Amino acid sequence: MISRGLNLFPLVLFSRGVYSLMWFFLAPVLPAILREFRVDPAYAGLLPAAFIIGAAVTQIPASYLGAVYGHDKVAGLGMLIFGVSSALLPLSPSWEWLLLLRAVGGVGAGLFFSTAGAVLIALRPRAVGSALGWYNASFNIGAFVGYYWGFVASAIGWRAAIALPGLLSAALGVLLLRGVGIKTSTSISRSALIYGLASFPFWGAVYAANNLTATWLHLFKGISEDLAGALSSAAMISGFFGGFVGRLYDRVKRKTYLLIGAPILAALGYITIPSAPLEVIPILVFLYGISFNAYITSVYTTASKRAENPASALAIINVLNMALGLHFSYAFSWLMTQWAKAPWLMLSALALLSAFSTYIVINRLKIY
Template sequence: MRRRLLIVLSLGWIFNYVHRMIVPPLIPLIKVEFGINNAQAGLLMTSLLLPYALIQVPAGYLGDRFGRKRVLVMSILGYSLSSALMLFGRNYWHVIGFRALYGLFAGLYYAPATALISEVYGRKKGSALGLFMVGPPVGSGLAPLIALPVALSLGWRWAFVVTSIASALIGLALLFGVRCDTKRGEKAKATIPRHLLPLGVANFAILAAFFATLTFLPDFFVSMGRSVEEASLYFSALSIAGIAGSLGGGALYDRLGRKSTEMAIGLTALLILLLTVSTLPQVVPILGVFFYAIGPIVTAYTAELATDENRGSVMGFVNMAGFFGATVGPYSLGLLIDAFGYKMAFLALPALYLLALGIIMKEKR
């Protein structure tokens, strides 16, 4: 039963990312229709990430207190419906509002899901979370493959409707097809230990760079003379390679612990710098392996620092700190692109990863 639980939760996480990362490959089309600049395009990601960040600790506590399955089902069905509302987005601010609503429901997912997996799998949580964390690369890789064909045939709004139907079915499968612990935790606590604060700051920098990269990577290649279709393929290549990175990252954490975090962050910084300077698409799949390995490693390490009473809240706090970074990252990178161009602006990305690496290494000492 725990294998079925892990598969369904992983599918829910995959489509959580399909919904959020469907925007980057559609940005060229949305920019033309609404006549917006790069900073405003970055705000399409920021608008969902701010409510997503704010709901993290409450989501973890609600899962600990009232049962994680209940919160997870509400999240999937809620983010499916709110994303489908994009069909009615007739101007830029409508789209911003619907994305914010999506972010609120999507934010209910991560903390209860990772807390539940960590509790069920115990010492093997790194490998289990590695499978769960294929959600970002698989979801990000599927997004352009779903979005572009639908957008080019029916219009970009219908891409959100198609993905909403698929994710709603996953929510129903979790509700009716999976048994898991939904008991209420009378001793649940929303306490955050002080020693987690540096990890939160490091995750802020990591996810600021992560989402800024994902938001503008397709447009980066378009600005270098590539077609929209070709740029979307590079975006998918990053994510496909990230599947191996996610699976390997979780297994690596079980073996090496926090050393694996330093390795993944340092190599990601180096590879983004190389991509920025060279603009060679061959760098993209290599980058994808380390780029996505960071997620399960940080998630597994965070779970080590929690107790049964506050695991959801702890997972939510570190993710909340990260998504505050994710909130400002795309918009800030958009401003830098408008001011200095893509090559200069993209140099900020390895700098953020190196900042996170410095914080983690300092804490280790």
């Protein structure tokens, strides 16, 4: 059983990378999809919204199902559902079918996230920070590839470009379903609520920046859309250092420095971007990316180590982050039309709010 369990570690990390690729691979082909289905661009946001809704509603139930039936098996079911629904997207006869299949894909993604994280924690109980650091790194690496998936679509067409990762995801899901059945307590981690409330401002800031930095650079720095997208992808390069960040958490004695210092560092990066020379901006984007990587790895690790069912802690934090942090993207786009510096001031304030809130949580729970 131990050897089979150890084989799960790279399998989960690779699955996480494919999973994150399928979070982002529609973005570069969305204009072509809208043209083909004759959909007004005003409705383009419905596709990612359908996915997020599907992912949000299944996260907490997934943590319970994983505890009962095996976290690796529920994660496998999630990858299978995510993959099959994605592979079917190119066969959609209408825009409504695209929305439905993307929502189903979100359901699969929600089944995977917390349960796969719980598998890594079970496999590395003495190095939880390192395990979750690699988990976050895999997400960033897959997302980085997703930023450039438009080049794949240009070469083989958007339908094939979407179908291939879906088929790979389904195959990975089948492999995970053959796992050993890693189970935990079915309890729900209520203390994770305060971690989610403390972290959602910073999560929302990063989500807004990852989605809208390229647009801001195009509008206010006057660079091409392709170059703007490449510069904004520097945030995802930070994922290559995820394992190092996680190991740093495991080894550093004063973990408060990571939990509070990382969002403060990101806030400085945000507030500097509007006035920074173009050649400095990729460094600042990388800075807020790796700062968030360090912070969210620390939050996930701290919360999951205190929970009898780590999957429930991961699920609760992620659901709160998505439900509450998603809306800052709308504020970013509106503020951008009022004053070029305004959205970056907002993101800086959000990062500082998470730093302050996390400090309160640490002192309330008397940790570190």
